[in-house]
Amino acid sequence: MDQFDLIVVGSGPAGRRGAIQAAKLGKRVLVIEQGKRVGGVSVHTGTIPSKTLRETALNLSGWRERGFYGRAYRVKQEISAEDLRRRLLITLDHEVEVLEHQFARNRVHHIRGKASFVDPQTMQVVKDDGEVLHVTGASILLAVGTKPFRPDYMPFDGKTVLDSDELLEIEDLPRSMVVIGAGVIGIEYATIFSSLDTQVTLIDPKTTMLDFIDKEIVEDFTYQLRDRNMKLLLGQKAEKVTRQDGKVELLLNNGRRIVTDMVLFAAGRMGATDTLNLAAAGLEADNRGRLSVNPETFATNVPHIFAAGDVVGFPSLASTSMEQGRIAARVAVGAIAKEPPKYFPYGIYAVPEISTCGLSEEEVKERHIPYECGIARFRETSRGHIMGLDTGLLKMIFSLKTRRLLGVHIVGEGATELVHIGQAVLNLKGTVEYFVENTFNYPTLAEAYKIAGLDAWNRMGDIKSEI
Structure with a gap:
């Protein structure tokens, strides 16, 4: 032994x-x-x-x-x-x-x-x-x-009805796909296959998705998905799933029937x-x-x-x-373990990416913190023009009392990389002045921080911080 x-x-x-x-x-x-x-x-x-x-x-x-x-x-x-x-x-x-x-x-x-x-x-x-x-x-x-999670009522076969592990072993790309589950995994795979021009339908019993993400970011993300013809059937549930003749038929709780090449079940682990x-x-x-x-x-x-x-x-x-x-x-093993910094980033590798750090606008409201937001769109940056970006949004939330950054939320190309600037400012208790007064490389998407900072600063007024 x-x-x-x-x-x-x-x-x-x-x-x-x-x-x-x-x-x-x-x-x-x-x-x-x-x-x-x-x-x-x-x-x-x-x-x-x-x-x-x-x-x-x-x-x-x-x-x-x-x-x-x-x-x-x-x-x-x-x-x-x-x-x-x-x-x-x-x-x-x-x-x-x-x-x-x-x-x-x-x-x-x-x-x-x-x-x-x-x-x-x-x-x-x-x-x-x-x-x-x-x-x-x-x-x-x-x-x-x-x-x-593999419920008994799903007729998994590893080819036309799969879980997220089996999806990596598929032999052919489907022309159409239904994704059951609008959580992080379901949304990531749904948007990836949509970018490959697979006709994707996303189904979830909940009427909302990604509830832990700032609502404005989710709304922008949802608009982008619908704009490229992804079907979002929220508040609906697949009650029966059957395989027949190489296709899969789903019967929803509202009586709607969907026939598709492949079903990905991604509702939990x-x-x-x-x-x-x-x-x-x-x-x-x-x-x-x-x-x-x-x-x-x-x-x-x-x-x-x-x-x-x-x-x-x-x-x-x-x-x-x-x-x-x-x-x-x-x-x-008996060693000292320091508590990690309060704020960590959350990244969702969908198409487009979503990344967030700190408090959402909904959480700020719940805590009754007086606040102001600053918004920048990637198309406002020169780098965005160079990259041909029509979409992409960066949002920062600041305390009106202390002027400190409370949260940063991004949807768009490179979001999971860009968020770390906001994360550093959050954990170092930085204020809106950091973004207004600092120089950012030009042209970069990181300039969106300066644009959003100026947007918030203009709305807040030039009032001295109480820190």
Whole structure:
């Protein structure tokens, strides 16, 4: 029986960051990964594949150039599923190679196999060849991630009715697609396939989508989707889904029938905890397989067992999962863990991108904070003209009392990169004057910050900050 200071189950963003952090502190660390290669969901079916698919689709379709050359413009006239997969495989190989090198450089032990608890400190690992190992850890970090929710009433076949993991293995691009679920994953894939000129219909029982995003940003985003003929059937539910003659027929709760080439079911994910034998460790997951933790230390109700990443729920971002894993590992091995900065960015890699940091206008209203907004549209920047951008919006919210930035919200090309300027100002408690008085490279999309800052400053008046 091997003994370790920290056993990490899962090698996704939370697991790998936690393992490397503990190893850098001189601890003996073991990572257990049940997948064929290290990297977890993030590398193989989630973050990296979906973003690679997006980039490939935009490049091959000529999407970014259509503002100049028209909607009929294409870089490659006939785009196949194999075209998309070729770049994906190259990217995944690189990600795995980097991660394996990081483990080797930091002397992190890792084995392939399915892990489950024998008791609170002992885990059984069943390898592919049937060999069974037992390992013990002074502390254990569960970073097992999630898997797609697959309800019994959906006739999944991996070809015409798929979940988000199976979508990466399709053999042909569909001419039409229905996406069930208007959450982040559903919206990302729906807009990616729409950019490839697939006729996409998005269905969700809720009458709204992306409720955690500033409403004005969602309205702008929604307008762009409808403008390119995406069908948004919100407040409607698919009650029956049947496969027939290579097509899929959906019956909605309002009696509407839709026939399509492919259905992507992307309505939620489940924590991948069902095979861990949690009861043997004194743990219990909720009805979605998620674990409850202390939000500051990521410790479960069993003091030496921690959980981080998507398995603990919102925000379920690769970026925040990495920080959760790092903090959990430091606490687990007895090191000091500083609290991360208050504001972190949220990125949605749809077409167009959405990124946000800080308070939305709705949250500012709920807190009864006197405020003013500044707006800039990408077409107001010279770089926007150069890039042929007709759309894109940056919104900042400032306190009228302190003039401090409260939130930054962006929809458009490069939103997930641009947001970090606002994030830095937020965490450093900067004011509207930062954007008005500073110089930005010209021509850049980042100039939108100055335009939005001036817009807010003009509305606020030149009143001295009370900070």
